Amino acid sequence: MVLSDIYCEDHPELHNKKREFAYMGQGEPGYSYSQVRMAIELTNTVMRELNQQVYRHIFATCGIPEAVDNYMSDVQHYFTERVTLHLSLHVAGDRDLIMPINKLYPIEETVKKVNQVAEVSGEKPCVGIMLFNNFRPKGKTFSYTNSVEMVMEILKKLNPGKCRLSFCEYNSSDEIGEADEYPQELVGKLLETVREYGFEAKHFSSYGRKKMTACGMLGSKEPEKLASKKWLELNALADELIAKNV
Secondary structure, eight states: OOHHHHOOOOOOTTTTOEEEEEEOSSOGGGGGGGHHHHHHHHHHHHHHHTTOOOOEEEEEEEHHHHHHHHHHHHHTTTTSSOOOEEEEESSOOOHHHHTTTEEEEEEEEHHHHEEEEEEEEOOOOOOEEEEEESETTTSSSSSBBOOHHHHHHHHSSTTTOEEEEEEEEOOOOOTEOOOOOOHHHHHHHHHHHHHHOOOEEEEEOOOOOOTTOOOOOTTTTTSSSSOHHHHHHHHHHHHHHHHHOO
């Protein structure tokens, strides 16, 4: 994407935009943290060679304490550009049902560490919560809703001065499960309540439903169009830059 912007003749305003790189949504990044940290610094090296600016990297985890420990160490001693933490909390209660990883890594331990991240990194990490409303996981016989009361219960373990919140609507998927839309009046009530508690909070509304391109819906899908000649050339250039700097 960076190369396509740099070489885009129709939109020169894209040539020198600050770039953001996110490591999430393609499996649990915490399971391969050593590769993620190498990818971050390799990206930084290539970006400097291209004379491009990095705005930030986002490292996301569903809650692996060791990964958060290693991240905090790297923020202090390894990373050469800004890297922020995103904790994919997603589920406020009964987390074992929706996120089996919680059975291996209970979220409470990671939540404690999140309160330390701001002191190390100098900025608040983001805690993400999905706005599940009557979510019916594929192959399961139960449904789940993140109510305002359940969200507030888990937030009691977080320090509003040490983290910020993002609430994201869930896009129904044949592969994952169906859900009803989260009522907007409840979204408003939720944001109002958490802000009264002192949290910074944002609401990300649903996107990509019609084209099935929203987060978590792209896995194992074939592109509708073949790559152009220019795209293939830029892809080859990207491979060269990576091989040169590995």
